[in-house]
Amino acid sequence: MAPTSFLSKNALYSVQQIRAMEKAAAASLPPETLMRRAGAAAAVFARSLLHRLPASVLVLAGPGDNGGDALETAHLLADDGYAVSVMLCADIGNFSADAQKCHQRALSSNVQFFGADYLGQARPEQWALAIDGLFGIGLSRPISGALHDVVQQLNRLSALYRFPVLSLDVPSGLNADTGQIVGQQGIAVSATHTLTFIGNKPGLHTGSGRDYAGLVEVADLAIDKQFRQAPKAQLSHQMMFAAMLAPRLHNSNKGSFGDVLIVGGAEGMAGAVLLSARAAAHCGAGRTFIGFVAEPPAYDSQNPELMFRRAGDADFSAAAVVIGPGLGQSPEAKQVLEKALRQAKKLVVDADALNLVAADSGLQDLLVARADAAHSTILTPHPLEAARLLGSTSAEIQADRLHAARTLASRFKATVVLKGSGSVIADENGNVVINHTGNPALATAGTGDILAGICGSLLARNANAAEVAALAVCLHGLAADKLVAHGIGPIGVTSAELIQAVRNCLNEMLADSSGAADVY
Structure with missing residues (x-):
């Protein structure tokens, strides 16, 4: 697998551009490649936040490929010896083929799986890190229902017990283009860190983005230069x-x-x-x-x-x-x-x-x-x-x-x-x-x-x-x-x-x- 590097933050890409670059790159690569690279990059970043073994990690996996990224991260951390609990907030039957394979690898590891009601029963004082893989850049409507309650609980517990929260790609519920919470009645994960994939996004740095994204790093997923587009904006430097x-x-x-x-x-x-x-x-x-x-x-x-x-x-x-x-x-x-x-x-x-x-x-x-x-x-x-x-x-x-x-x-x-x-x-x-x-x-x-x-x-x-x-x-x-x-x-x-x-x-x-x- 090609190594994933951490890219300069300065170039900012729209969601439309990210999707186009991802689609073009995926067509030239074997199945699962980008998801496995995302999980590997997230595991590397998570280890930098965990510092030492043993440590307990909570992973929230939602529907879509963001959940697949989270599951790949979970099994890699479990294989390293971390105590990983996955709170699965999705129907596996609706996962993409790539995400289902990540799920199978997680099942074969030492990951422990729980349902969407896990936060009400868990002991959050033990967690050294929570990883948000609920929703990525594709969210088009406000987080509602049971998942609204999940995000609300996560935000409350992370503030109370002061454990870091790492969001994958974008804090769930945040619009990656505008930096606003999706929907007037919406909610978003309040992350301390965000590892965003392929390229940086403007919404992580303006509006509510800086309050919800925390410290931002970029993993380029080793996408070839031929598939990269000119950025629509840039961070000052x-x-x-x-x-x-x-x-x-x-x-x-x-x-x-x-x-x-x-x-x-x-x-x-x-x-x-x-x-x-x-x-x-x-x-x-x-x-x-x-x-x-x-x-x-x-x-x-x-x-x-x-x-x-x-x-x-x-x-x-x-x-x-x-x-x-x-x-x-x-x-x-x-x-x-x-x-x-x-x-x-x-x-x-x-x-x-x-x-x-x-x-x-x-x-x-x-x-x-x-x-x-x-x-x-x-x-x-x-x-x-x-x-x-x-x-x-x-x-x-x-x-x-x-x-x-x-x-x-x-x-x-x-x-x-x-x-x-x-x-x-x-x-x-x-x-x-x-x-x-x-x-x-x-x-x-x-x-x-x-x-x-x-x-x-x-x-x-x-x-x-x-x-x-x-x-x-x-x-x-x-x-x-x-x-x-x-x-x-x-x-x-x-x-x-x-x-x-x-x-x-x-x-x-x-x-x-x-x-x-x-x-x-």
């Missing part, structure tokens, strides 16, 4: 940002790194533009200006290098412009937004600016027309703002975040950052990146303003808008991860704390990219 992480030259000055103009700050909302401007300055902008819709303060005592003026008096053509933080929706706000859409060569549209665009077809036309002038535009909506722009609801946006981001990018001919767990970055050509960093520490006021400022600072360097957006979101999330790793959060992290962490992460990424040694 540092190699994507190499062009933007070049070391700064000694022979440089503030003019080398561009100007950023943050526009907003209506009455009572000055904090939003200050946070955004401070983030831009800490991410290396040569000069940072703030254009206030309201009367500007004299200066910022925390960062006196920031320069203030009235928004209407600012030069929108000479800087990367970020418009929206604390902008409000007054007639003056609309007027300066129109000016920005017409004049700014590099523009980040955020917050209230997005809401103004959503409500005005004339502003939408100006936004679309920017592409014809070869101007760079980044939109940074959260789901409700995205819904307003598309005349939809936030629930509909969240139901398929990749589709929503692609639709926005195509409609407005811009790069779009659809914020949320597993933020989705899409360009107007349909290319998608899902961000892999971040945590709930970002769920607090002001973090979106900081992201907009990071985007503006990076855009000022004449970088590609899609690359800027992907790096900005990655940095934003990585800063939150670093804070939590150092015991700051996730509860109670403030936006101001995030800014310093973003700067640290940017410099660390720069050092990693350049291979820099110690600084003397």
Whole structure:
């Protein structure tokens, strides 16, 4: 049997692509090959979680080939000496021929078999690992009836007794394309680890995916390259940002790194533009200006290098412009937004600016027309703002975040950052990146303003808008991860704390990219 390797996580494939690749590969291989490879890969991964013998393992095998994968895994672990209990939640007569052969091998091993009511009778404190092989990527309706109760019990017991749960291919009940639980009344296995087969799936990394999939690894099942398709999306990774992480030259000055103009700050909302401007300055902008819709303060005592003026008096053509933080929706706000859409060569549209665009077809036309002038535009909506722009609801946006981001990018001919767990970055050509960093520490006021400022600072360097957006979101999330790793959060992290962490992460990424040694 050809060895199964653990594939890079970065390439993301749709369920349709996975099925096509699987079908093409299976046609060139002997029966059972892919199922046996999946079981072997899962057994290897399970052993890495079990650490030592003896150990008790619970395997839940459902209908379909996912159940076959689970049964193959079960007999391999039993042959290694683990105490394996299989909870069979399917009619063997309905199994495929390959899955039935896996069942026969499990029957011939030391595996113990139980029915679907086993969880109510078992001693879960003995389990060192549970393996979820109930449903794979083919689930099209909510888990219901007795299997709903099984998943509910498994989630409760794993949380209570703190044993890890390994899902095979995808946590049962989770849509592998969208990251949403299948069906409004559905349920999904809450896994600590997921071993996904053939290629990585976007639904494991966005929406509810990160909450349910846990740590994700990919087993490629040794499928030949000739059967592999081009991925539909990718996870963000540092190699994507190499062009933007070049070391700064000694022979440089503030003019080398561009100007950023943050526009907003209506009455009572000055904090939003200050946070955004401070983030831009800490991410290396040569000069940072703030254009206030309201009367500007004299200066910022925390960062006196920031320069203030009235928004209407600012030069929108000479800087990367970020418009929206604390902008409000007054007639003056609309007027300066129109000016920005017409004049700014590099523009980040955020917050209230997005809401103004959503409500005005004339502003939408100006936004679309920017592409014809070869101007760079980044939109940074959260789901409700995205819904307003598309005349939809936030629930509909969240139901398929990749589709929503692609639709926005195509409609407005811009790069779009659809914020949320597993933020989705899409360009107007349909290319998608899902961000892999971040945590709930970002769920607090002001973090979106900081992201907009990071985007503006990076855009000022004449970088590609899609690359800027992907790096900005990655940095934003990585800063939150670093804070939590150092015991700051996730509860109670403030936006101001995030800014310093973003700067640290940017410099660390720069050092990693350049291979820099110690600084003397």
